[in-house]
Amino acid sequence: xxxxxxxxxxxxxxxxxxxxxxxxxxxxxxxxxxxxxxxxxxxxxxxxxxxxxxxxxxxxxxxxxxxxxxxxxxxxxxxxxxxxxxxxxxxxxxxxxxxxxxxxxxxxxxxxxxxxxxxxxxxxxxxxxxxxxxxxxxxxxxxxxxxxxxxxxxxxxxxxxxxxxxxxxxxxxxxxxxxxxxxxxxxxxxxxxxxxxxxxxxxxxxxxxxxxxxxxxxxxxxxxxxxxxxxxxxxxxxxxxxxxxxxxxxxxxxxxxxxxxxxxxxxxxxxxxxxxxxxxxxxxxxxxxxxxxxxxxxxxxxxxxxxxxxxxxxxxxxxxxxxxxxxxxxxx
Amino acid sequence: xxxxxxxxxxxxxxxxxxxxxxxxxxxxxxxxxxxxxxxxxxxxxxxxxxxxxxxxxxxxxxxxxxxxxxxxxxxxxxxxxxxxxxxxxxxxxxxxxxxxxxxxxxxxxxxxxxxxxxxxxxxxxxxxxxxxxxxxxxxxxxxxxxxxxxxxxxxxxxxxxxxxxxxxxxxxxxxxxxxxxxxxxxxxxxxxxxxxxxxxxxxxxxxxxxxxxxxxxxxxxxxxxxxxxxxxxxxxxxxxxxxxxxxxxxxxxxxxxxxxxxxxxxxxxxxxxxxxxxxxxxxxxxxxxxxxxxxxxxxxxxxxxxxxxxxxxxxxxxxxxxxxxxxxxxxx
DNA sequence: CTGAAAGCGCTAACAA
DNA sequence: TTGTTAGCGCTTTCAG
Numbered sequence: 001x002x003x004x005x006x007x008x009x010x011x012x013x014x015x016x017x018x019x020x021x022x023x024x025x026x027x028x029x030x031x032x033x034x035x036x037x038x039x040x041x042x043x044x045x046x047x048x049x050x051x052x053x054x055x056x057x058x059x060x061x062x063x064x065x066x067x068x069x070x071x072x073x074x075x076x077x078x079x080x081x082x083x084x085x086x087x088x089x090x091x092x093x094x095x096x097x098x099x100x101x102x103x104x105x106x107x108x109x110x111x112x113x114x115x116x117x118x119x120x121x122x123x124x125x126x127x128x129x130x131x132x133x134x135x136x137x138x139x140x141x142x143x144x145x146x147x148x149x150x151x152x153x154x155x156x157x158x159x160x161x162x163x164x165x166x167x168x169x170x171x172x173x174x175x176x177x178x179x180x181x182x183x184x185x186x187x188x189x190x191x192x193x194x195x196x197x198x199x200x201x202x203x204x205x206x207x208x209x210x211x212x213x214x215x216x217x218x219x220x221x222x223x224x225x226x227x228x229x230x231x232x233x234x235x236x237x238x239x240x241x242x243x244x245x246x247x248x249x250x251x252x253x254x255x256x257x258x259x260x261x262x263x264x265x266x267x268x269x270x271x272x273x274x275x276x277x278x279x280x281x282x283x284x285x286x287x288x289x290x291x292x293x294x295x296x297x298x299x300x301x302x303x304x305x306x307x308x309x310x311x312x313x314x315x316x317x318x319x320x321x322x323x324x325x326x327x328x329x330x331x332x
Numbered sequence: 333x334x335x336x337x338x339x340x341x342x343x344x345x346x347x348x349x350x351x352x353x354x355x356x357x358x359x360x361x362x363x364x365x366x367x368x369x370x371x372x373x374x375x376x377x378x379x380x381x382x383x384x385x386x387x388x389x390x391x392x393x394x395x396x397x398x399x400x401x402x403x404x405x406x407x408x409x410x411x412x413x414x415x416x417x418x419x420x421x422x423x424x425x426x427x428x429x430x431x432x433x434x435x436x437x438x439x440x441x442x443x444x445x446x447x448x449x450x451x452x453x454x455x456x457x458x459x460x461x462x463x464x465x466x467x468x469x470x471x472x473x474x475x476x477x478x479x480x481x482x483x484x485x486x487x488x489x490x491x492x493x494x495x496x497x498x499x500x501x502x503x504x505x506x507x508x509x510x511x512x513x514x515x516x517x518x519x520x521x522x523x524x525x526x527x528x529x530x531x532x533x534x535x536x537x538x539x540x541x542x543x544x545x546x547x548x549x550x551x552x553x554x555x556x557x558x559x560x561x562x563x564x565x566x567x568x569x570x571x572x573x574x575x576x577x578x579x580x581x582x583x584x585x586x587x588x589x590x591x592x593x594x595x596x597x598x599x600x601x602x603x604x605x606x607x608x609x610x611x612x613x614x615x616x617x618x619x620x621x622x623x624x625x626x627x628x629x630x631x632x633x634x635x636x637x638x639x640x641x642x643x644x645x646x647x648x649x650x651x652x653x654x655x656x657x658x659x660x661x662x663x664x
Numbered sequence: 665c666t667g668a669a670a671g672c673g674c675t676a677a678c679a680a
Numbered sequence: 681t682t683g684t685t686a687g688c689g690c691t692t693t694c695a696g
Contacts, residue, residue, distance in 0.1 A: 001444075001469075003673055014683045019675060027681050049445045050386045051673035054688050059382075061425065068411065075407040079400065082428055086435065091442075093393065093425045096414055103418065110423070112333075113381040137333075222611055250611070257615045279554055279582070280612040283589045335689055346667045351691055359665050383689035386672050 002043035010039035022047055053114070061091040062306065063107050063116035067123040067183075068220065069096055072278045073248065073295065077122055077143070080299025088307050099218075101125035108134045118306045121145060128152070139309040143302045144293075146194055153309065155302040155317050156194075157293050162324030163198035163245070166273050166291050169326060170243045171206050175271055178203070179214035179241035181228060181251050195275075199245055214241050225254020232270070233262070243271035243332060249278040252288055256331065260285055271332035287329035297321045334375035342371035354379055385446070393423040394638065395439045395448035399455040399515075400552065401428055404610045405580065405627065409454055409475070412631025420639050431550075433457035440466045450638045453477060460484070471641040475634045476625075478526055485641065487634040487649050488526075494623050494656030495530035495577070498605050501621075501658060502575045503538050507603055510535070511546035511573035513560060513583050527607075531577055546573050557586020564602070565594070575603035575664060581610040584620055588663065592617055603664035619661035629653045 004022075008015045013032060020028055021036045039045075053059050062085055066074040082092045093116055097103045104125045110116045111134055118139040124131070128147050131140060141153035170178055180199055203209060213235065216228045228251065232240055246252040252274035259266055266272055266286045274281055274290030281288040301317050308315035336354075340347045345364060352360055353368045371377075385391050394417055398406040414424045425448055429435045436457045442448045443466055450471040456463070460482050463472060473485035502510055512531055535541060545567065548560045560583065564572055578584040584606035591598055598604055598618045606613055606622030613620040633649050640647035 001446075004675095005673075015674080016676080016684080017682060020682090023675080029681065032682085046441055046444045048386070048673050049442070049447045050382055050391075051688090052675080054380070054382045054386050054672090054690090055674045055676090057688080069401070069414070070404070070407045070411045072402070072404075072407075075402045075404075078426075079402045079428065082401070082426065083430075086427070091425055091427065093423055094410075094414065095418070095423065096411065098415075109378060110381070112378045114333075115381045253612055253615060260615070278612075280585055280610075280616065283585060283592070283617055284612065284615055285617050336691095337689075347690080348668080348692080349666060352666085355691080361665065364666085380689055383672090384691080386674090386688090387690045387692090389672080 001048075002045040004045075004047065006043055007036065007039045007045050010043060011035040057114065059114060059117040060089055061093050061116050062303075063110060063119040064092050064094045065097055065104055065107055065119065065121045065123060066094065067097050067099055069094065071220070071248065071250065073276045073293070074122060076295045077299050080296045081120060081303050084300045084303035085307070088303075090307060097123055097125050099125060105130075111140070112137045114138075118310055120302055120306060139306050141302055141306050141309075143298065153305060155298065155305060155322075157298055157322045157324055158319075159194040159324065160198040160201070162291050162293075162326075163195040164202045165198075165324070165326050166275075167199045167202035167245060168205075169289075169328075170245065170271060170273060170332060171202060171208070173243075173271065173332065175243035175332075176206075176208055177214075177240070177242045178208070178210070179216065179232065179244040180210055181216045181219040181225075181244065181247040183220055183247045184217060195247075211241075219247050219251045222250050222254035222257070225251040225256075226258045227254075229255045229258035233258075241270070243267075243273070245273045246275055249274040249276045249281045249288060249290055252290070252331070253281070253284065256284065256286055256288070267330070267332050273332045277327050282329070284331075286331045288327075289329045289332040290327050292325045292327050294322055294324070333380075334377040336377075336379065338375055339368065339371045339377050342375060343367040389446065391446060391449040392421055393425050393448050394635075395442060395451040396424050396426045397429055397436055397439055397451065397453045397455060398426065399429050399431055401426065403552070403580065403582065405608045405625070406454060408627045409631050412628045413452060413635050416632045416635035417639070420635075422639060429455055429457050431457060437462075443472070444469045446470075450642050452634055452638060471638050473634055473638050473641075475630065485637060487630065487637060487654075489625050489630055489654045489656055490651075491526040491656065492530040492533070494625075494658075495527040496534045497530075497656070497658050498607075498623050499531045499534035499577060500537075501660075502577065502603065502605060502664060503534060503540070505575075505603065505664065507575035507664075508538075508540055509546075509572070509574045510540070510542070511548065511564065511576040512542055513548045513551040513557075513576065513579040515552055515579045516549060527579075543573075546576075551579050551583045554582050554586035554589070557583040557588075558590045559586075561587045561590035565590075573602070575599075575605070577605045578607055581606040581608045581613045581620060581622055584622070584663070585613070585616065588616065588618055588620070599662070599664050605664045609659050614661070616663075618663045620659075621661045621664040622659050624657045624659050626654055626656070 004015050004018050008018045085092050095103050095107050111119055120141050122143045124145045128150050144156045146156050252272050274288040277290045277292035305315045336347050336350050340350045417424050427435050427439050452473050454475045456477045460479050476488050478488050584604050606620040609622045609624035637647045
């Protein structure tokens, strides 16, 4: 591997001149410029980004935390982030948490070690205090994980309003026995707590409440959805919910699949509200009524914000474009 | 940020002793060990991975190239790679090419600059010669992109056999007018050329051939699938294909959706063969007959191979677990 | 068992 | 307009 020294020697110049060339400094004569260019070509030289990073303390890679990249919500989000980042000269290092805080901590340590310059947390496992402890090492932004009392950077869609609207829609359709799936542990904590609040607000407005065994925590996958369906169907027929608000289209798909395979009908036996409007939901055996998140815009906004911070600029997130939308189809 | 120097000073020792501690060298007395540990804790010290990397020339991040992370084939592959890599202490830096060689080149440059230590190419845009030029800078492995004549590392599923089997199945079902979608430009080049070979082998065995306007290149998304459907339906009714071999379940889904929305029937009006067996295909309005790739195993094998190379070991890929499987459902 | 010192490849004063 | 030089934070001989 050729180094800057080799280039300097070959061009008959000092390393600083070469360095100036590399950094587009002014005051280099054209002939030297050509000589450097030529030497670089001949040596097939590329500057070592590691050395530059050690010296300047500036990097250009952004860490992204997601719980599972296979979840389309996250893959579309990562797509948006990666493209926005790349267009501004940044790279993305991705880590999946699988709901475990170990990976999250690992990523935070990488920030401390300056291996990544900033972190976008699209999911979050550890305590907010732990994370706040790391913000002195670089910008950290929470993406769709709200902590109003924290002073960490945050960008979120209005999930409370979205799930309120969806729940209200279910109620308006005449459903009153509504179950609830969440990605997190509890109804009003961890994953999706804002969703839970919107859900509960709609319910209490109509003097409805949720039964404990109609709450299904930690549901993520199609398999989880199937399991939820089984649990519901184990309950006495007159004690079953008539509608369910799911944490994702995947879960909704699992429930739907299980119901259909048993010869049951959707929405007659159970109305299902999805979440995310994933590409395939439109063409399922029963097209899903679901909630669309502005994932692309969210990714752009969060990336623009963090890059602005990184470069010492300011950036105002435009929340106008961050609203959820109810997509009415057949499942509810 | 505390440095090794600060730790050394606080512990009343030299940097070399601290460095030895960091690298688990033998010959450090217990009391010094404790002093170092204490100093590190008090200073909240983490070694700079950038400095270490500059010094040792060893990194632990692997670059991954995919064309689109939102394609479930790639997101599941990345999932498998990321988890395997993490379990062995490596990180992954992901870049999407969107079928453009610029990003690919950018990643190759990062290898040259030692920012990533190795590259897994899950899709490939540039010429094989260009890529071979970079292998002197670190291990590069092609994942499901075969170039028998190249000496680059390669791990692939047997796509030729898979698409042969699928096409044979279509023929055995009585279809003889079979169209073909590909992710690449041409029938026998670029993306999916092995697939094309299997397709053609099955066809020619039955003395069948493909019509030029039954070949649909560069198809990736659901939208692309819809467009394919429209193009077919613009052809004279008696000149239309009766079956189609698609490049992905997404494309298949698009075609299916377009047909159904026009009141046409699948497989009666068009039999559709998917590719990938994505999670939702089972529960579509017409469940897809499709081909399953051992994506998880593929990710593991490719990652194990590249890490072995990185660490100077050898690794034998087990091709027994890399076979495709035909999943028979309703669409064909 | 421990320390001094050189150097990884680069940048940025400071001089000239 | 160009060169000299002192580090960035770490590892690694080489001496002791």
